[in-house]
Amino acid sequence: MSLPSAPLPPPEDLLIDLRSGALRAATPLPPLPNRTLLLSLDDIEEGAHGLTAAAGTLLVVCERGVRSTLAARLLRAEGLNASAYEGGVPALLAAWEHKP
């Protein structure tokens, strides 16, 4: 019996991928319909993300879910609706594999 995988993100959420180009090339995201923003934790820490509430619900993902948790906290501190995808890209790939 495999572990229940996390649900896939709602398609209208803006997915934010914090991973470096090299990690993204090595492990591409699944072909989700979501808009996806590629930027670094530095961009967020320096307030250079350019995001506003108009971007909608933000779902942050990284290699394991650690930096994305910090990034989501920083974005929430700016009043944005942000959360981290638990377990990061590996969990997202598992959710894609086990999608109904």
Add this chain to the structure above:
Amino acid sequence: MSLPSAPLPPPEDLLIDLRSGALRAATPLPPLPNRTLLLSLDDIEEGAHGLTAAAGTLLVVCERGVRSTLAARLLRAEGLNASAYEGGVPALLAAWEHKP
């Protein structure tokens, strides 16, 4: 004498890549420092891009520069500072190859 290539985008510009996941996987963008937003022309036509002036200068890219020109026009019509990267991804890759 090779054709002078277009300049690389300023690093603070938000690069918008309209290409499908398959095209992006087949021809990855060069490792530019820019924030990069992956979305479709439909997202822009339907006003579901979530972009505001806070996102800064927008530079749209696609396979050849045709759809990006339309996308940039639509975004400008919404008052956003958007332009298309002439010649699309091939020109961007050439600019990266010939960067000083």
